[in-house]
Amino acid sequence: MNGEPAFDYLIVGAGFAGSVLAERLASVLGKKVLICDKRNHIGGNAYDHFDAAGLLVHKYGPHIFHTNSADVFNYLSKFTAWREYQHRVLASVDGQLLPIPINLDTINKFYGLNLTSREVDDFLDTVAEQRNPVRTSEDVVVNRVGQELYSKFFKNYTRKQWGLDPSELEAQVTARIPVRINRDDRYFTDQFQSMPRRGFTHMFENMLDHPNIKILLNCDYREVQDAFTFGQMIYTGPVDAFFDYRFGKLPYRSLEFRHETHDRERFQPAPVVNFPNDYAFTRITEFKYLTGQEHRKTSIVYEFPQAEGDPYYPVPQPANAKIYAQYRALADTTPGVHFVGRLATYKYYNMDQVVAQALTVFKNIAAAEAAGALSNGEIKPAATRTVGRNRVHNKPGRRPVLQPART
Ligand SMILES: Cc1cc2nc3c(=O)[nH]c(=O)nc-3n(C[C@H](O)[C@H](O)[C@H](O)COP(=O)(O)OP(=O)(O)OC[C@H]3O[C@@H](n4cnc5c(N)ncnc54)[C@H](O)[C@@H]3O)c2cc1C
Numbered sequence: 001m002n003g004e005p006a007f008d009y010l011i012v013g014a015g016f017a018g019s020v021l022a023e024r025l026a027s028v029l030g031k032k033v034l035i036c037d038k039r040n041h042i043g044g045n046a047y048d049h050f051d052a053a054g055l056l057v058h059k060y061g062p063h064i065f066h067t068n069s070a071d072v073f074n075y076l077s078k079f080t081a082w083r084e085y086q087h088r089v090l091a092s093v094d095g096q097l098l099p100i101p102i103n104l105d106t107i108n109k110f111y112g113l114n115l116t117s118r119e120v121d122d123f124l125d126t127v128a129e130q131r132n133p134v135r136t137s138e139d140v141v142v143n144r145v146g147q148e149l150y151s152k153f154f155k156n157y158t159r160k161q162w163g164l165d166p167s168e169l170e171a172q173v174t175a176r177i178p179v180r181i182n183r184d185d186r187y188f189t190d191q192f193q194s195m196p197r198r199g200f201t202h203m204f205e206n207m208l209d210h211p212n213i214k215i216l217l218n219c220d221y222r223e224v225q226d227a228f229t230f231g232q233m234i235y236t237g238p239v240d241a242f243f244d245y246r247f248g249k250l251p252y253r254s255l256e257f258r259h260e261t262h263d264r265e266r267f268q269p270a271p272v273v274n275f276p277n278d279y280a281f282t283r284i285t286e287f288k289y290l291t292g293q294e295h296r297k298t299s300i301v302y303e304f305p306q307a308e309g310d311p312y313y314p315v316p317q318p319a320n321a322k323i324y325a326q327y328r329a330l331a332d333t334t335p336g337v338h339f340v341g342r343l344a345t346y347k348y349y350n351m352d353q354v355v356a357q358a359l360t361v362f363k364n365i366a367a368a369e370a371a372g373a374l375s376n377g378e379i380k381p382a383a384t385r386t387v388g389r390n391r392v393h394n395k396p397g398r399r400p401v402l403q404p405a406r407t
Contacts, residue, residue: 006228007229007230007231008031009022009025010036010221010225010232010233011034011036011233011236012221012235014035014041014215015037015046015342016044016358017044017344018037018341019208020075020355021234022210024358024362027210028362029366029369033213033214034214034216034228035214036215036217036219036221037215037217040218043200043201043204046200047201048200049199049201051261052261055287055295055298056287058200058285059257062272062290063200063351064085064193066190066352068191068192070191070192073352076196076203080197080202080203081197081198083291086187086193087186088271088272089271089283090274091153092276094152097273100187100274101178104180107120107123107149117181124146128142128146130143131143136166136171137154137167137171138150138166138169145179152277153276154276156277160282160305161305162315163253169317170318172316195290195291195292232336233336236343239331239343242337243327243331247326250314250327251315252312252314254309254310254312255305255309259299260302263297264297264298265297266286266288267284267286270289271285271290272285280304282303283303287301314348324346341357341358
């Protein structure tokens with residue numbers, strides 16, 4: 001433990017954010033990386049595994065990969081082959097299963113009409129309720145499709161999902177829900193829509209398969225940060241936890257997953273069926289659609305939204321944005337620690353967005369290293385700096401070492 005740090009980087013969290021950075025730092029810059037996760041597996045929320053029946057399932061609910069970024073897709077393609085997959089969702093409303101996002105068929109079946117694409121926009125104009133300004137999620141939807149579609153498809157689903165009425169949520173929550181005047185029933189329209197052919201976990205295994213990367217599971221970083229010396233930290237856990245909740249707890253919405261296996265080939269007529277108005281769960285996913293696996297049984301998962309539990313969805317409300325802004329300011333001025341990913345930046349990101357964010361952070365690190373190496377042949381020295389509960393000791397000509405503060 002004397003002299004040089006055992007690891008150049010300690011990476012907290014082995015999800016997309018942590019794994020992409022581990023891979024880049026090790027493969028491109030030759031850094032020694034220790035990546036730890038408090039769970040007993042890599043992959044973060046995208047983790048998948050074979051269940052007792054031998055069916056590939058997503059432990060933390062359905063994860064569908066879609067992106068418009070060729071850079072992100074090409075990067076991940078180094079670690080997996082793909083299976084093309086177009087996601088489809090039906091909503092169970094008034095005894096019918098109707099396409100979501102709302103399209104021409106949804107409107108025709110729901111209202112018992114026979115409108116054409118040309119007519120449907122005019123029809124929506126007659127039912128839509130002008131809201132000005134558009135501030136909340138309710139405003140967004142009512143403004144576009146009116147009260148009835150809003151009540152049957154969005155209102156109760158949102159209340160279940162967030163534990164809040166859409167009128168209490170920022171517009172961004174539903175701003176990205178499209179309404180289509182054609183019969184396109186794909187859930188996403190991104191350029192790249194594919195699932196890793198052998199699953200997400202297999203892809204993560206390939207990413208982390210590098211002699212410079214050591215993986216530590218079942219381990220909260222606070223348990224190991226004193227046991228190893230390291231240069232810098234990449235932190236992908238909740239930002240409020242890092243700073244010991246000093247500005248208060250950032251609220252998250254959580255989920256309970258109920259996994260089941262059924263002794264039949266198919267359970268439902270679509271990969272996901274939403275239940276906006278009935279039951280405590282929001283949706284049921286049947287994994288064989290996502291994975292393409294052939295099996296005489298089938299596995300499904302129910303999602304029950306709840307307040308307590310693992311942090312999954314940052315709650316987009318102005319009061320929370322204010323709290324986060326305080327943490328963000330602190331994070332920005334915390335040297336030696338990079339805050340990356342969904343929890344560390346308190347933002348709902350899809351997988352591709354987290355990969356893009358991690359690749360950008362990597363580029364910045366690489367550029368800073370190159371600049372430091374150019375200026376003095378090594379990394380720039382600095383005075384001793386405090387990092388959270390730790391202290392960074394920099395000596396000229398030596399990489400900074402993160403050590404526990406003596407308190
Ligand atoms: C139900 C659900 C469905 C989703 N579906 C999709 C989808 O279809 N498509 C899509 O693109 N995205 C989807 N997402 C989003 C996707 O899960 C995230 O974009 C992605 O997982 C974020 O990666 P991350 O690395 O930022 O965070 P995470 O995957 O959450 O990884 C962070 C890791 O840090 C670990 N950690 C936290 N604190 C500590 C600590 N103190 N010590 C050690 N380890 C710690 C955690 O255990 C976790 O494994 C979905 C998310 C959820 C919840």
